[in-house]
Amino acid sequence: MTVATMAPPSTLPRLLAGVGPEGAVGLHEHSEIHGELPAVARRSRKTASPLIDEIELAGLRGRGGGGFPTAAKLRAVVGARGRPIVVVNAVEGEPASVKDQTLAEAAPHLILDGAVAAAGAVGAHEVIVCMCERSPAAQLAVAQAIEERSGASDGAVRWQVAEVPPHYVASQESALVSFLNGGPAKPTLMPPRPSQRGVGGRPTLLSNAETFAHVALIARHGPEWFRAIGTAAQPGSALITLIGPIAYPGVYEAEHGSSLTSLIDAAGGLTEDVRAVLVGGYAGGWVDARHIRALALCEEGLAPYGSRLGAGVVALLPASACGLAETARVARWLAMQSAGQCGPCVHGLDTLAGTLEQTLAGSDASNHSARLSYLTSIVARRGACSHPDGTAQFVASALNVFAGELADHARHGHCDGCRRPGMLPITTELPR
Amino acid sequence: MSARAGTGLRRGGSHHLRVNPIDCVAHGMCHELLPEQIALDEWGYPVIGDDPVPPGLLALARQAVQTCPTRALLLERRRTE
Numbered sequence: 462m463t464v465a466t467m468a469p470p471s472t473l474p475r476l477l478a479g480v481g482p483e484g485a486v487g488l489h490e491h492s493e494i495h496g497e498l499p500a501v502a503r504r505s506r507k508t509a510s511p512l513i514d515e516i517e518l519a520g521l522r523g524r525g526g527g528g529f530p531t532a533a534k535l536r537a538v539v540g541a542r543g544r545p546i547v548v549v550n551a552v553e554g555e556p557a558s559v560k561d562q563t564l565a566e567a568a569p570h571l572i573l574d575g576a577v578a579a580a581g582a583v584g585a586h587e588v589i590v591c592m593c594e595r596s597p598a599a600q601l602a603v604a605q606a607i608e609e610r611s612g613a614s615d616g617a618v619r620w621q622v623a624e625v626p627p628h629y630v631a632s633q634e635s636a637l638v639s640f641l642n643g644g645p646a647k648p649t650l651m652p653p654r655p656s657q658r659g660v661g662g663r664p665t666l667l668s669n670a671e672t673f674a675h676v677a678l679i680a681r682h683g684p685e686w687f688r689a690i691g692t693a694a695q696p697g698s699a700l701i702t703l704i705g706p707i708a709y710p711g712v713y714e715a716e717h718g719s720s721l722t723s724l725i726d727a728a729g730g731l732t733e734d735v736r737a738v739l740v741g742g743y744a745g746g747w748v749d750a751r752h753i754r755a756l757a758l759c760e761e762g763l764a765p766y767g768s769r770l771g772a773g774v775v776a777l778l779p780a781s782a783c784g785l786a787e788t789a790r791v792a793r794w795l796a797m798q799s800a801g802q803c804g805p806c807v808h809g810l811d812t813l814a815g816t817l818e819q820t821l822a823g824s825d826a827s828n829h830s831a832r833l834s835y836l837t838s839i840v841a842r843r844g845a846c847s848h849p850d851g852t853a854q855f856v857a858s859a860l861n862v863f864a865g866e867l868a869d870h871a872r873h874g875h876c877d878g879c880r881r882p883g884m885l886p887i888t889t890e891l892p893r
Numbered sequence: 894m895s896a897r898a899g900t901g902l903r904r905g906g907s908h909h910l911r912v913n914p915i916d917c918v919a920h921g922m923c924h925e926l927l928p929e930q931i932a933l934d935e936w937g938y939p940v941i942g943d944d945p946v947p948p949g950l951l952a953l954a955r956q957a958v959q960t961c962p963t964r965a966l967l968l969e970r971r972r973t974e
């Protein structure tokens with residue numbers, strides 16, 4: 462392990478170190494902030510790179526929402542037959558999340574460094590950076606960063622940028638692979654996983670943009686440094702997209718296991734009373750506001766409250782809004798985002814959203830709550846991808862947290878909060 | 894963990910039914926052949942538990958796999974450690 466020219470920052474910010482209010486950190490400035498990326502021993506035919514061991518010791522887990530151990534993915538790629546290829550998932554299909562775009566716009570070289578290091582570790586020569594069609598600023602920052610690096614120490618890495626359609630499931634891993642192979646941006650049945658057979662049939666290391674940025678820092682500072690903050694189960698820091706009635710909404714870097722209240726304080730405090738908080742975005746879970754002081758930003762801290770950190774969206778719901786109306790609106794959007802391939806997803810999510818809408822409008826059918834919770838259970842684990850599972854967890858948490866509101870709406874129909882404009886962001890893009 | 898055809902049930906292994914939800918068109922033929930293992934949801938799509946197929950039903954399970962018009966039903970062999 463190489464020692465950086467300066468003392469590595471053992472505190473926060475890590476990923477966002479040196480990031481200013483405007484514009485990307487250029488290559489020269491990037492090297493001054495983080496030090497040079499040590500040369501990663503290229504994987505030879507017999508031996509894997511020591512970087513994979515370091516990533517394993519660091520305990521890095523993927524930041525695309527699934528939390529899969531990154532080292533295990535690297536090993537799967539190394540173990541598969543054929544010349545590997547690296548894919549950076551910087552698409553960020555979930556409308557509430559802006560952390561990957563923010564990172565790409567502010568610190569593109571950190572993401573690219575991680576891709577270079579990972580490519581070396583698995584013996585890949587090509588990197589494809591996948592960006593959303595509708596994120597021109599992030600695309601520009603990444604294109605300029607790649608330009609700046611031409612002729613630099615990236616070894617034999619060849620860069621490519623792919624513009625991905627903006628619908629939600631397009632950025633699911635098998636959908637990205639299908640799209641990069643010239644097919645539709647829709648999920649395919651796994652296995653084979655991308656690590657086994659991905660782009661061009663080759664073993665494909667597909668990870669989230671933030672995951673690669675952490676790899677870039679582990680390659681520089683090593684696993685002990687990485688573990689110096691965070692929890693034993695989830696070391697390190699995470700990018701959080703914080704939205705809702707807060708003085709300074711935006712992207713924050715938080716230590717895993719730190720309290721939600723410390724994040725709220727860092728963002729200038731609440732500007733309104735809050736009824737609940739949605740953590741983990743549209744595949745995560747609502748938590749009642751009375752638990753906010755108890756919440757820690759890590760999977761272990763959130764699981765007892767029926768939620769998860771996922772890709773790091775934290776959305777505070779103002780007390781004046783209606784949590785059920787927000788849930789129904791997003792559930793309808795999630796149903797419309799189904800790739801339309803799997804019966805239980807197509808019919809299940811549509812029925813789930815429809816039943817929520819009827820309940821909100823005060824239809825007199827009895828036992829909405831039981832019907833809704835049955836629907837959440839029947840769609841989970843029955844699609845080719847985990848889209849229905851995430852939707853089920855999101856809606857199930859709402860049934861629990863907003864149980865009182867559910868009964869009120871079933872009896873009396875829409876409330877005042879229902880008439881407010883929705884606060885959770887959605888898009889108008891449909892799968893294509 | 895690879896499923897090899899025609900190896901039969903060896904000691905320590907088990908067979909599991911799985912559906913490829915992208916290919917399944919809700920014919921329901923599989924349910925008619927194997928109601929013990931395959932239920933249908935309210936839209937006609939198969940609901941299959943993760944339990945192993947009992948040896949006595951393996952022949953029927955193979956028949957269901959053959960009969961599925963879109964080849965969406967899969968019989969997979971899992972090795973137990």
Ligand SMILES: Cc1cc2nc3c(=O)[nH]c(=O)nc-3n(C[C@H](O)[C@H](O)[C@H](O)COP(=O)(O)O)c2cc1C
Nearest residue numbers: 523524525550553554630632633634668669672848
């Ligand atoms: C509907 C859906 C949408 C997804 N969108 C994204 C995304 O925008 N960005 C992302 O990194 N992962 C996304 N994922 C997760 C990816 O499939 C994949 O697990 C991830 O990119 C792997 O990177 P990681 O191991 O670094 O987390 C999505 C998954 C699903 C089911």
Ligand code: SF4
Nearest residue numbers: 800802803806844846
């Ligand atoms: S589960 Fe839904 S989103 Fe996923 S592949 Fe099937 S139809 Fe598409």
Ligand code: SF4
Nearest residue numbers: 917918920921923961
């Ligand atoms: S027979 Fe095939 S297509 Fe019909 S329900 Fe069963 S798995 Fe689906």
